[in-house]
Amino acid sequence: MKAMILAAGMGERLRPLTNEIPKPLVPVLNRPLIEYNLSLLQRHGIREVAVNLHYLGKMIRDHLGDGSRFGLKIHYSEEPDLLGTGGAIKKLRSFFGTKPFLVINADILIDIDLKDLVLFHRSRKAFATMILRPNPDAVRYGTIETDNTGRIREFLGKVRTSETGLTPWMFTGVHLFHPSVLDTMPEKERFCINRDVYAHWIRSNKACYGYVYKGYWEDLGTMEDYLRANLAMVRRTGVSEIVRSEVQAEEGVILNPPCLIGAGTMIGKDAVVGPDVVIGKDCRIGEGAKITESILWDGAALPAGAKIHHKIITRFQQVTLQTDEEASPPDDPAVKAPAIHKSP
Known part of the structure; x- marks a missing residue:
């Protein structure tokens, strides 16, 4: 299985820190953020990883090199103009090939068992699997609702107080895709995989599932998140x-x-x-x-x-x-x- 780390963003919510370095390289316990997800992938047997680049991309490429010191082979996908998460995935169709592939945001920390995720994905014959977690902040992240089989029925909808029979969750920033998803992407070059594609898949009755994960997770999208994550990790150690x-x-x-x-x-x-x-x-x-x-x-x-x-x-x-x-x-x-x- 191959994987992709989405690393091309501007890091605007982390400014002014990202005026100096791109978000994937901000230090967490004195180690660049992106290295944690590279280690996660390597530990689970993934050996080829694509990283998309735009803002200060040369700094990321110079730091990671060919990936050999991480036990990986890293491929780079340059985006002179940002393609959005969906466009970035679509561009790498030839890299992903004919096997399921993983996509992970560069600005999260997660300690998930990817082998269990793959078993879940295969057992459901899933088209797409999103890693979800209990939703402590539905307004900020949006709600994804699943039925009792784990199938996603509502996507990024409003928080509802009435009984629906569905369970609300939030997206962690990790997907596992069947390769056939690449046949259903929009024709345009720039689009968001969540906003522009998932809703269409769900309406089209594609088998989109949510794998519920309740372990360690941090979103480092904002300055407050970044400080909190570092302090939480140093307390843990x-x-x-x-x-x-x-x-x-x-x-x-x-x-x-x-x-x-x-x-x-x-x-x-x-x-x-x-x-x-x-x-x-x-x-x-x-x-x-x-x-x-x-x-x-x-x-x-x-x-x-x-x-x-x-x-x-x-x-x-x-x-x-x-x-x-x-x-x-x-x-x-x-x-x-x-x-x-x-x-x-």
Whole structure:
């Protein structure tokens, strides 16, 4: 089976961060976002992946290369003009061939069992299978409703309060397609697979199913989502490993785990880092600085005495995600003489 990662978008909801790099390369725990989905595909035996490119596409191509270091062969589909999700899939018809194929959005994190998904798809003789999850925010994402067999009956409709016999879900950003879907695409070049195609398939009684997934999932589409996902992941890992040779921490530094600190970072005297902080490689933290619930990208610098909370800091800018910009760390620091983890 082959797969495609949709990576051509402009990343407008992540601006100004995406003024510097394309969304698929924004760091999550100091690792480019797209690498998580590449690893997911590789772990499940997929060896050929297509990536469509438009906005800052050269940066993505330069970073991923031919895919060999990920155990994959990566094919690139350049889009001088954006084709939309449907047009991007249609363009790769010859790449997908005659077997089922997977399509995944570049701006999500998911830890799904793809083998179980394939079994579900085959057992239903599905034309298309969408990975769905319980819908906590129907207004934001739109509702997809399935019957008791999992077949999709209503697509991106309004939230209904009356009893319909259908179960509402939300789309996660992952599809599995039978190759015959490519025969039913619109003739136009640019279109959206969800908005322009699924509704037609459902009206035409195509076998479109929803595979319900209740495990880990994050959408990193907005700035708030991006910060939340990083902090949630660092909490899950509970990082508190000591790598003294890789990070220089001066006297009196206090670390409140969980924190992730990249190699080559220097932390000034009496600085307080954490909890819930992700710091990239080669950063500079000034004397007496205090950092909580924030992200510093590679090469970022924080001046002496600075206090930051709920911020994203790059080499070129700071983004604050709440009105209260400053917050002191907890009164009882957990760790003296820091426990420091080297990021990948």
